Each structure stands twice: as C-alpha cells, then as structure tokens.
Amino acid sequence: MSLVAVGDNVVDCYVDRGLMFPGGNSANVAVQAGRSGTRASYVGVVGDDERAGVLTAALHAEGVDTTRLRIRPGPTAYAVVRHVDGDRVFGPSDKGVSLFDPTPADLDFVAGFDLAHSSYCSGLESWLPALASRCRLSFDFDQRTGSYAEDLLPYTWAATFSGSSLSRRECEDLARWAATRGPAYVFVTRGPHGAVAHDGQTVWSTARPVDVVDTLGAGDAFIGRALHGLLAAEPTAALLAAAVEAGSRACTTLGGFGHGRPLPAGVPRLAG
Numbered sequence: 001m002s003l004v005a006v007g008d009n010v011v012d013c014y015v016d017r018g019l020m021f022p023g024g025n026s027a028n029v030a031v032q033a034g035r036s037g038t039r040a041s042y043v044g045v046v047g048d049d050e051r052a053g054v055l056t057a058a059l060h061a062e063g064v065d066t067t068r069l070r071i072r073p074g075p076t077a078y079a080v081v082r083h084v085d086g087d088r089v090f091g092p093s094d095k096g097v098s099l100f101d102p103t104p105a106d107l108d109f110v111a112g113f114d115l116a117h118s119s120y121c122s123g124l125e126s127w128l129p130a131l132a133s134r135c136r137l138s139f140d141f142d143q144r145t146g147s148y149a150e151d152l153l154p155y156t157w158a159a160t161f162s163g164s165s166l167s168r169r170e171c172e173d174l175a176r177w178a179a180t181r182g183p184a185y186v187f188v189t190r191g192p193h194g195a196v197a198h199d200g201q202t203v204w205s206t207a208r209p210v211d212v213v214d215t216l217g218a219g220d221a222f223i224g225r226a227l228h229g230l231l232a233a234e235p236t237a238a239l240l241a242a243a244v245e246a247g248s249r250a251c252t253t254l255g256g257f258g259h260g261r262p263l264p265a266g267v268p269r270l271a272g
Contacts (some may be wrong), residue, residue: 001128002039004113005030006106006131007122009044009098010077011051012216012255015091018263020051021058021216021255022058024098025119025140026218028256031062032246033117033225038231043109045100050264051076056199056272058259068109072097081161081216084272092126099123110134114231115157120144128155137225139217140219153181158230160223164191171196172203181222185236187226190218194244199236206241217256222247 009024027042034040042064048071055076059066077098080091102110102124110116111134113159118131119140131137136157141149143162148242153159159178162169171188175198178186187196194207225246229239254260 001037001228002041002113003030003033003115003117003227003231004041004043004110004262005033005117006043006102006110007118007124008077008095009042009046009055010079010093010095011054012079012081013263014254014260015263016082017254019254020054020263021258021260022055023217023220023256025220025223026117027055027059027064028220029117029119029140029224029227030064031059031257032221033060033228033267034064034224034252036225036228036246038228039065041067041109041113043068043102043106045070045072045097046150047072047074047076054259054261058257061259062257065182068106070100083214102127107131107134108179115227117227119145125152128152132156138223140223145177149178150181153178153183153243156183158185158187158227159183160187160189160219160226161255162219163188163196164193166190168193168196168205172198172205175203179233183220185230187223187240189222189247195222195240195247197236197240202236204236204240206237206244214254215251216254218247218250220256221250 004261005026007026009027030040030042076094094103117138132155175186196205226243241257
C-alpha cells in the first residue's frame with residue numbers, strides 16, 4: 001500500500017506559546033497515512049530558511065519519503081495560529097514558495113503509487129486531470145462545493161468535505177450529491193460530531209467525544225487514516241470509526257502532527 005501527497009505545506013506559528021509546528025494538509029495526510037501503516041511520500045516545495053528545516057526534519061523523523069521535496073530560494077509558507085477554547089483561529093499567513101507546478105518527473109513519480117492526495121489549498125486544481133491519469137486521486141475540498149466541486153469531483157476516487165457547520169442530514173445529503181459526480185468514496189467530517197461516509201451504496205455515520213486541546217490537523221488525521229483504510233480494503237464502517245478515532249486523537253495534542261520547535265526571536269511580530 002502506498003500513498004503520495006502532492007501540494008501544500010506550512011509551518012504553523014503558535015505565537016502565544018512561542019512554538020512552531022510543521023503542517024499543511026498534504027504534508028499532514030502523508031504523515032498520518034504513514035503512521036497508519038501505508039508507505040507515504042510527499043511532493044512539494046519549501047524555502048531555504050529555518051522553517052524549511054522544521055518541516056523536512058519532521059517528515060524524515062516520521063519516515064515520509066521526500067525524494068521529490070524541492071528547496072527554492074525564498075520563505076517557507078507560514079500561518080499564525082491562536083486558539084479559542086481549543087479551536088484553532090488563523091491569523092496572518094504567507095504561502096511563500098509552496099505553490100508549484102508539478103514537473104514531468106513529479107508526474108512519473110506519482111504514477112508509481114496506489115493513491116495520490118492533494119487539497120484545495122495546494123493550488124493544483126488545473127493539474128488534477130494529469131494526476132488522476134497517473135493513479136487514483138484523493139482530494140480534500142474542505143467547505144468548497146458548488147461549481148468548484150462539480151468541476152473536480154470527476155477526477156477523484158476519494159473526496160473529503162468539511163461539514164462542521166452542517167447538520168447530520170445535510171452532511172449525508174452532501175455525501176450523496178458528491179457520490180453521483182464521480183468518486184467511489186465520499187467523506188464529510190463533522191467536527192466534534194464525527195463524520196459520515198458514502199461508499200457507493202450506503203451512507204455511514206459515527207462519532208467519538210473527545211477533550212479538545214487543539215483542533216489543528218484533526219481533519220487531516222482523519223483523511224490519512226481513512227485513506228489507509230481504503231487501501232487496506234477495510235469495511236467502510238470500520239475504517240470510518242478508525243478515521244474518526246485518529247481525528248479525535250489529533251485534537252489532544254498541539255500541532256498538525258507534533259514536532260514543535262521554539263519560534264525564532266522576532267517571529268511573534270507576525271501576529272500584527
């Protein structure tokens with residue numbers, strides 16, 4: 001079983017705590033899939049600064065392959081993060097050099113995997129047809145539906161949406177709507193209320209209460225574990241429960257997947 005995440009990365013700056021954590025949807029999903037037992041790789045771009053070292057060291061420590069991780073002159077992406085009752089609130093951010101166009105070598109690399117994953121924050125929408133032609137594709141739409149999703153869903157094998165502001169019925173309807181437009185599997189996360197899944201035949205739902213420390217990366221942990229379950233051919237109900245468990249567990253620690261480092265002197269000024 002193998003997964004390659006293609007796209008965004010970021011260093012989350014917890015300015016009130018004086019810490020920074022590696023993250024970004026694509027990087028987080030690679031790590032979480034790897035922790036679940038899937039061979040994981042990451043394709044992306046970082047800068048030539050201290051934040052790049054935080055990200056690359058964490059990926060290496062987690063056993064994520066970084067063969068196609070490139071370094072460019074310039075800043076690594078960052079986001080200022082604060083918390084209200086454990087829920088992350090984003091402040092100023094900069095994508096730095098993280099946006100990129102995949103090279104022919106990147107696409108050839110992707111073709112060697114069972115599944116590729118990307119997200120709404122990676123800026124790769126125009127590349128989804130090319131990625132999907134190399135292997136099955138997972139895509140995180142977050143709260144983006146409508147024409148945005150309609151245009152991209154036909155290229156996806158697994159689609160994930162955030163439905164934290166929706167009722168259970170609305171999440172189930174969203175899953176059914178998306179499933180008619182291409183993907184074999186659709187997930188809709190519901191924050192503290194768990195998630196629903198559509199596997200082409202049945203809509204499943206599950207939840208798990210948790211004491212929240214930090215919600216950052218919870219959705220990515222859910223996706224990473226869910227994709228591992230799909231690759232392992234786990235029953236939908238079982239993989240959904242395991243994915244909700246992974247997302248809940250991520251809420252109990254700081255950062256997308258840990259590996260915090262002290263913020264360099266002067267970085268708190270980013271908060272404005």
